[in-house]
Amino acid sequence: MTFLAVARLGRYTAAGAVLGINHSTVSRRIAALEAAMGGRLLVRGTGGWEVTDLGRRAVGTAERIESSMRELLDGEDGDPVHGMVRIAAPDAFTSVFLAPAMAALREEHPALAVELLSATQRVRQNRSGVDLEIVVGRPQVLRAYATPICAYALRLYATADYLAVHGEPASVADLANHPLVYYVESSLQVDELDRALQELPDSPPSVRSTSVFAHVEATAAGAGIGILPDFLGDRDARLVRVLDGRYEHPLAYWAVARDEGTRNPAVAETLRAITEHIRVAQGRPASA
Known part of the structure; x- marks a missing residue:
């Protein structure tokens, strides 16, 4: 879970703040996991720590463990749409479409926390710090899910x-x-x-x-x-x-997520809420 927090946030200090532990503890736990797996899971990039190919395998396993833990704690009646979803998007899209869509989504799923990060840039090849990226133009990405959401x-x-x-x-x-x-x-x-x-x-x-x-x-x-x-x-x-x-x-705006991201109920529901809000805002009929 410590590794997963760093993979998502990109920084030891940010992960430590979320988990309630200090930077040194985060570093020790990551080092121990890397030693156990026999290779580097994280490398330092321009925007913080980014996952390696081995790290991507570890992310998938960690997210399955996280999901199982949530099911255990929530019980059968728990809302699967909970936790944190981080979205990077341009200012205009965030203001007109994203913020109202997320306000409505949280009315349905109050256990969901959403962080909106302002970014008008090329899609990143490594999306370890965010769950969804909204970018202008068709992205050229590897190991990612991409879909057009707004013309x-x-x-x-x-x-x-x-x-x-x-x-x-x-x-x-x-x-x-x-x-x-x-x-x-x-x-x-x-x-x-x-x-x-x-x-x-x-x-x-x-x-x-x-x-x-x-x-x-x-x-x-x-x-x-x-x-x-x-x-x-x-x-x-x-x-x-x-x-x-x-x-x-x-x-056109496109939404991009890690391949495994859309299997997360919170990410999948967030993407659905965004596309539905845009459809209604633009007066388009519902898809068959």
Whole structure:
């Protein structure tokens, strides 16, 4: 269980805090398990400790033990959807879809704890610290379960006042005369988000940010024409679409979990709750 906590959290100190033991005890227990299994279970990565191939085998066994212990403690009438689920997702997705979906899920399963981690980045090849990752674009991953959960598009938005003062572009080429509000190019880690900018002409000096919500507010303040997710731009009464029908960059959010993760009732139910909330929010019919 100590190893499983480190595999999920990525840090000895975090695992020790959850288990109520100190860093040295965590280290000793991991060393003893590695000695018993005859190899390294964890290696240090840029984001903390990551599991090795041998470690992945140990994770599977540890999770089966954890599940058996829960069944023993809960009895036949216990809710299998309990424990902790950690989800890494972009800010916009978390705000609009994930947070309300998880609030509703916890109404049904109050023994479930959910941690939401803000991340707009490429999918990690090792997901030891989180149970689910929500990423932009189809992920290229090994030993993982991936499924599309939400289609959307980047579109162009501005305020009516900005367009009245600076003129409304008649073509994509006209955007060369307007500041474009978007991500800081050097900080972009997602190829699909970078391609959206590459499709447009070079922008005059403009306001750029690593936060999509800063994009919305800067656009609403008249800083220029914003490149925004349509599920944010369309719902903001301060903004109107620009070049509607002549520019859009279609994208999709994908959910990624470890192969064994979806066998965990809490993870499986979390993923179901997310997709169902999105279906209802977008007015799509239930699947057959």
